[in-house]
Amino acid sequence: MPRLRLGTRGSPLALTQAAMVRAALIERHGWGVDDIAVTVVKTTGDRVQDRALAEIGGKALWTKELDRALLDGDIDCAVHSMKDVETIRPVSIALAAMLPRADVRDRIIGAESVAALREGAVVGTSSPRRAAQLQHRRPDLKTVLFRGNVDTRLAKLRAGEADATLLASAGLERLERHDVGTVIPLEEMLPAPSQGAVGIEVRADDAATRSLLAAIDDAPTSACVRAERALLAALGADCQSPVAALAVPDGERLWLRAELYSEDGAERIGGEARGAMGDPDFPARLAADLLDRAVPAIRRLFAGP
Numbered sequence: 162m163p164r165l166r167l168g169t170r171g172s173p174l175a176l177t178q179a180a181m182v183r184a185a186l187i188e189r190h191g192w193g194v195d196d197i198a199v200t201v202v203k204t205t206g207d208r209v210q211d212r213a214l215a216e217i218g219g220k221a222l223w224t225k226e227l228d229r230a231l232l233d234g235d236i237d238c239a240v241h242s243m244k245d246v247e248t249i250r251p252v253s254i255a256l257a258a259m260l261p262r263a264d265v266r267d268r269i270i271g272a273e274s275v276a277a278l279r280e281g282a283v284v285g286t287s288s289p290r291r292a293a294q295l296q297h298r299r300p301d302l303k304t305v306l307f308r309g310n311v312d313t314r315l316a317k318l319r320a321g322e323a324d325a326t327l328l329a330s331a332g333l334e335r336l337e338r339h340d341v342g343t344v345i346p347l348e349e350m351l352p353a354p355s356q357g358a359v360g361i362e363v364r365a366d367d368a369a370t371r372s373l374l375a376a377i378d379d380a381p382t383s384a385c386v387r388a389e390r391a392l393l394a395a396l397g398a399d400c401q402s403p404v405a406a407l408a409v410p411d412g413e414r415l416w417l418r419a420e421l422y423s424e425d426g427a428e429r430i431g432g433e434a435r436g437a438m439g440d441p442d443f444p445a446r447l448a449a450d451l452l453d454r455a456v457p458a459i460r461r462l463f464a465g466p
């Protein structure tokens with residue numbers, strides 16, 4: 162009998178992340194390989210590949226089936242890319258731990274840099290954030306919908322469906338695709354909130370599993386990602402809202418940067434704040450400040466607090 166049943170999506174990236182969590186638990190608790198069972202749960206998001214996420218129900222597509230398996234007791238914990246986890250979660254589910262964050266930056270594949278893209282180039286992406294950020298800097302660029310897992314997107318690029326695409330460096334690295342693409346500096350492109358972070362959720366009332374997982378929690382990653390998520394919650398952002406945010410440790414404090422865009426990328430509003438780790442209020446203050454200063458084309462994309 163395994164001590165812990167760990168649920169994951171079935172994509173190559175999800176399986177790699179689940180294996181990382183499994184390895185961390187085995188190492189931390191001195192367990193054997195049979196102590197953790199990995200269960201693959203099929204999600205709607207993995208099945209429907211041809212439409213924008215926002216159109217078919219947003220981020221819940223990645224979590225709904227894993228939530229069900231967790232609450233039904235079929236699994237004890239669920240591994241997620243934090244970027245794909247909705248801001249507002251059921252009260253019966255708790256975020257128990259995060260692995261140390263990977264590279265948070267995006268990479269461009271198909272060109273040496275955003276600046277090097279030819280006039281009028283077509284970029285494949287299904288992320289409203291990436292599309293708005295690209296068009297803010299390069300209004301001449303066009304975007305086409307690119308979905309599917311990392312390999313599917315790279316195959317679409319090879320097939321000539323776009324001149325370039327953007328992918329998270331974290332995912333490429335975990336899949337050992339170190340050779341793919343060029344990192345875009347943070348100053349040029351702030352990532353999605355939670356990018357590069359892997360989190361593990363448990364049933365909120367399962368204290369035993371919570372404490373097993375708390376033992377592998379990376380505190381700085383948790384503090385940063387929780388601050389980014391608090392910002393999203395205070396913005397009333399959904400998966401269609403083009404928002405970039407990044408918190409990094411700054412001594413004993415956190416430094417949080419954020420940008421909101423209009424859908425077409427023409428408008429941008431940016432800001433930053435510093436606050437104590439675990440202070441739930443400073444991200445909300447930054448959110449209020451951004452919404453305050455936002456033009457209507459941005460403001461209308463956010464529900465607010």
Ligand SMILES: NCc1[nH]cc(CCC(=O)O)c1CC(=O)O
Pocket residue numbers: 242243244245327328329330331332355356357358359
């Ligand atoms: N939305 C899909 C998704 N969710 C997490 C990652 C990458 C890994 C991460 O950010 O931790 C990706 C792919 C991508 O954006 O390139």
